[in-house]
Amino acid sequence: MINVTKTYLPDFDEYVSYLKQIWDNSQLTNNGPLAQQLEKGLKEYLGVEYLSFCGNGTIVLQMALKLLEPAGEIITTPFSYVATTNVILWENLKPVFVDIDPATYCINPNLIEASITENTRAILATHVYGNACDVEAIEKIAQKYNLVVIYDGAHAFGANYLGKSLLSYGDFATCSFHATKLFHTVEGGAIVTNTPERHEKMHLMRAFGHRGDDYFFMGVNGKNSEVHAAMGLCNLPMVPQLIQARKAVCDVYTELLDWSRLSAPQWADGLERNYSYYPLVFESEEKLLQVRDVLAQHEIVPRRYFYPSLNQLPFLKEAEACPVSEDISLRVVCLPLHAELPHEDARRIATLINQHL
Numbered sequence: 001m002i003n004v005t006k007t008y009l010p011d012f013d014e015y016v017s018y019l020k021q022i023w024d025n026s027q028l029t030n031n032g033p034l035a036q037q038l039e040k041g042l043k044e045y046l047g048v049e050y051l052s053f054c055g056n057g058t059i060v061l062q063m064a065l066k067l068l069e070p071a072g073e074i075i076t077t078p079f080s081y082v083a084t085t086n087v088i089l090w091e092n093l094k095p096v097f098v099d100i101d102p103a104t105y106c107i108n109p110n111l112i113e114a115s116i117t118e119n120t121r122a123i124l125a126t127h128v129y130g131n132a133c134d135v136e137a138i139e140k141i142a143q144k145y146n147l148v149v150i151y152d153g154a155h156a157f158g159a160n161y162l163g164k165s166l167l168s169y170g171d172f173a174t175c176s177f178h179a180t181k182l183f184h185t186v187e188g189g190a191i192v193t194n195t196p197e198r199h200e201k202m203h204l205m206r207a208f209g210h211r212g213d214d215y216f217f218m219g220v221n222g223k224n225s226e227v228h229a230a231m232g233l234c235n236l237p238m239v240p241q242l243i244q245a246r247k248a249v250c251d252v253y254t255e256l257l258d259w260s261r262l263s264a265p266q267w268a269d270g271l272e273r274n275y276s277y278y279p280l281v282f283e284s285e286e287k288l289l290q291v292r293d294v295l296a297q298h299e300i301v302p303r304r305y306f307y308p309s310l311n312q313l314p315f316l317k318e319a320e321a322c323p324v325s326e327d328i329s330l331r332v333v334c335l336p337l338h339a340e341l342p343h344e345d346a347r348r349i350a351t352l353i354n355q356h357l
């Protein structure tokens, strides 16, 4: 079976050598030496000053939202993974959905101002598929209305925009290191901030909000372990190679697919892609389902990612209509993509798709 993704696993003996270090130290968690070493490596790789390695890509969003006072509305995108909306609801904030740009599939900055009220606290937008949100336009709006900007950068690891990591934009940018992501620590995540004050808050918040006997504010368990950090230390040096290998697979798809009947997001100008996903948009949902069935017969499993549009989640009481996101969500799949996918498989997948358009 060819699945939408396959987790990269490092050399087994290398991982075991880190485990040996953990056994020797007998410190398994609580900001141990490997977690600190990974944080240092991540900061160097991303070129950012303030980063906290945390439990997953969801808790870091909750930690950023937790700082917002008083509670209120969060402008957000309907075109993302469900976690982006869940965290807003989980923190008892109100999501206000703003439709996406029909070219980039990231939140449409031209529609944001009309949705701002006196209760708006923040903008939570996703760098979807590692594409760059219009960070300049969003920053301008945020300054004008005094809003916090949080980027869900779960897809953005390894992508650069205008020569800097995409995760260096915004007041907070979060990342997921889940096993399905480009770079992973099995489960894991990180939050990048841009001031020492915010960093200190995140650092404390992930460890219950206290240092020894000094209690500062209500924190949570957002930490991660030495065992997870070890996986990250094995995988981090591989990232440039993984991105190159993924690019080569993407190039096969791009060259072979029949673009007269298919489309894809437009990557932002100034973006150096990370090739984390290969989104493909069909002419209709009907076509998508037909092609999906054909691929299934060949044991090829793409993923409807993202579907549904988050403003249509069944557990929302009410939500704004987002016609662009609703339309794209019905027609988009992500094709199988990972560093070790044989090019022959990518060619076969592209050919099968073209034959059934």
Ligand SMILES: *Cc1c(COP(=O)(O)O)cnc(C)c1O
Pocket (backbone or CB within 6 Å): 056, 057, 058, 059, 080, 081, 083, 084, 126, 152, 154, 155, 175, 176, 177, 178, 188, 189
């Ligand atoms: C994966 C993902 C998350 C959640 O990350 P976890 O590490 O699984 O908690 C959040 N947002 C987006 C856009 C994601 O793709």
